[in-house]
Amino acid sequence: MTEEVIVSIRNVSKKYHSLEGETEAVKDLTLDVHRGEFITIVGPSGCGKTTLLSLISGLFRPSSGRIMLNGETLNGTTGHVGYMLQEDHLFNWRTILRNVLIGLEIKGTLNSQSMEKAKSLLHKYGLGDFKNHYPHQLSGGMRQRVALIRTLAVDPDILLLDEPFAALDYQTRLKVADDIWKIIKKEAKTAIMVTHDISEALSMADRVVVLSKRPAAIKSVHNVEFSCEERTPIKCREAPEFRVYFNRIWKELDVHV
Amino acid sequence: MFNNDNPVQVSDSGSGTNTISADHRNFLDRVRRKRIYIRITQVAILIFIFAVWEMAANARIIDPFITSQPSRMFQTLVNLHRDGSLYMHIGYTLTETIVGFLAGTIVGIFMAVLLWWSEFLARVLEPYLVVLNSLPKIALGPIILVWIGAGPQSIIAMALIISLVVTTIGVYNGFREVDHDKIKLLRTFGATKLQILEKVMLPASISTIVSAMKINVGLAWVGVIVGEFLVSKAGLGHLIVYGGQVFRLDLVMTSVIILAILAALMYQFVSWIEKKLINWN
Numbered sequence: 001m002t003e004e005v006i007v008s009i010r011n012v013s014k015k016y017h018s019l020e021g022e023t024e025a026v027k028d029l030t031l032d033v034h035r036g037e038f039i040t041i042v043g044p045s046g047c048g049k050t051t052l053l054s055l056i057s058g059l060f061r062p063s064s065g066r067i068m069l070n071g072e073t074l075n076g077t078t079g080h081v082g083y084m085l086q087e088d089h090l091f092n093w094r095t096i097l098r099n100v101l102i103g104l105e106i107k108g109t110l111n112s113q114s115m116e117k118a119k120s121l122l123h124k125y126g127l128g129d130f131k132n133h134y135p136h137q138l139s140g141g142m143r144q145r146v147a148l149i150r151t152l153a154v155d156p157d158i159l160l161l162d163e164p165f166a167a168l169d170y171q172t173r174l175k176v177a178d179d180i181w182k183i184i185k186k187e188a189k190t191a192i193m194v195t196h197d198i199s200e201a202l203s204m205a206d207r208v209v210v211l212s213k214r215p216a217a218i219k220s221v222h223n224v225e226f227s228c229e230e231r232t233p234i235k236c237r238e239a240p241e242f243r244v245y246f247n248r249i250w251k252e253l254d255v256h257v
Numbered sequence: 258m259f260n261n262d263n264p265v266q267v268s269d270s271g272s273g274t275n276t277i278s279a280d281h282r283n284f285l286d287r288v289r290r291k292r293i294y295i296r297i298t299q300v301a302i303l304i305f306i307f308a309v310w311e312m313a314a315n316a317r318i319i320d321p322f323i324t325s326q327p328s329r330m331f332q333t334l335v336n337l338h339r340d341g342s343l344y345m346h347i348g349y350t351l352t353e354t355i356v357g358f359l360a361g362t363i364v365g366i367f368m369a370v371l372l373w374w375s376e377f378l379a380r381v382l383e384p385y386l387v388v389l390n391s392l393p394k395i396a397l398g399p400i401i402l403v404w405i406g407a408g409p410q411s412i413i414a415m416a417l418i419i420s421l422v423v424t425t426i427g428v429y430n431g432f433r434e435v436d437h438d439k440i441k442l443l444r445t446f447g448a449t450k451l452q453i454l455e456k457v458m459l460p461a462s463i464s465t466i467v468s469a470m471k472i473n474v475g476l477a478w479v480g481v482i483v484g485e486f487l488v489s490k491a492g493l494g495h496l497i498v499y500g501g502q503v504f505r506l507d508l509v510m511t512s513v514i515i516l517a518i519l520a521a522l523m524y525q526f527v528s529w530i531e532k533k534l535i536n537w538n
Binding site for chain 2: 057058059077078079081082083085086087089091093094102103105106107154160
């Protein structure tokens with residue numbers, strides 16, 4: 001991880017307007033994301049985590065403040081991000097390969113070279129034999145891996161993950177999180193992941209950002225370091241520091257039922 | 258490290274090279290036999306109805322002048338075949354139905370796309386669509402006839418108009434049910450509205466479009482027959498009306514049966530297209 005800033009969020013606020021009134025979802029938020037970093041964002045439910053991702057992707061424009069990508073102010077969706085959602089949203093009328101190619105088709109960058117790259121990604125991550133299958137023939141974990149490769153195929157500057165494992169059962173979830181994390185690290189991608197699961201956030205993050213209740217503002221940022229030999233999401237759960245971080249974040253989230 | 262989960266098995270029921278246990282063979286035989294019984298019973302019912310009809314008419318239990326009878330209908334069919342008019346009438350009706358059906362479906366899908374494209378338009382047109390949808394389109398028949406003339410063009414217009422609003426509403430609702438996150442995903446890739454239409458909206462709505470087509474096949478027949486009743490120059494609808502007016506029930510019954518067969522065939526054809534289109538299941 002270098003100190004090169006890839007995304008810079010400067011004093012960003014976002015208000016939603018509806019007939020019932022005005023809701024402030026994000027308030028004066030400032031955050032720098034460094035190249036190659038894995039940031040996870042935790043916060044109380046409905047605090048504006050997803051809004052933050054939509055702002056970074058360019059789907060929403062900030063009401064005030066600005067977001068810079070590689071030093072330039074962001075202006076709309078430019079295909080600079082790869083977005084992973086709760087569900088894999090593979091198109092069931094397309095084969096696995098053609099699902100992976102959709103981003104390239106949209107950006108108009110589908111050629112023999114990018115096609116080869118997409119195919120080699122599928123092979124590299126154990127899906128080469130399934131490229132002509134349809135999504136319903138694959139397990140949930142494999143489908144989520146395809147969803148990740150679909151975003152990697154367009155070679156995005158940054159990956160945005162919005163609770164990408166929420167639709168999976170617990171055991172699968174641990175395994176898939178491990179897989180996805182390894183792929184992202186291997187491809188040296190910068191990632192921002194939103195989750196409400198503190199353990200998941202801790203196990204994958206270089207930094208954990210804790211947000212306040214709506215309107216979302218940064219409550220604290222934790223640089224996560226584990227003393228385990230192999231720093232993978234599953235292994236680092238056994239590290240002694242894990243509990244400590246967990247309790248600290250848990251207290252900060254201040255959950256009342 | 259990435260190879261340890263297995264894909265969901267694609268079941269390929271029973272066939273293949275692997276040996277089948279006696280139990281399983283028994284089961285398959287039972288299923289097959291049941292299917293044959295059903296088919297035999299279906300055919301038997303048809304034969305039974307026609308046989309009873311024929312015999313009752315011969316024995317003068319029913320009056321064949323009013324009910325017709327299979328042998329007379331067959332004779333009518335042969336006569337129509339001999340003077341060639343059978344194919345002329347079928348040709349007219351079939352052409353009108355196919356053109357009306359295609360026009361209704363295509364224009365209806367196009368309208369749905371327009372409504373999806375412009376939310377403003379959709380909201381403006383909503384009350385009009387509701388009224389037009391509840392209006393029995395057949396009531397417009399005389400107006401169409403006066404406006405565009407007594408001929409196949411009016412009949413086609415009838416078939417089109419009867420399926421247009423239903424298709425528009427059905428497909429538009431299908432569009433609205435497409436998962437928003439799928440659209441969001443494409444937008445993050447920088448997709449234009451046209452790309453969203455092409456890559457998600459239309460393919461995701463294929464099953465909606467096909468069910469609209471299935472309804473439209475039936476509606477197109479209704480439109481065409483009503484149109485032919487009104488125009489009454491040629492076609493099976495004309496034969497039915499004409500036969501009724503001159504009290505030739507043989508002609509009416511024969512035409513109705515040809516109509517039933519043609520309509521069923523066309524429906525089967527659409528079902529076949531459905532299977533071809535939705536091949537990912």
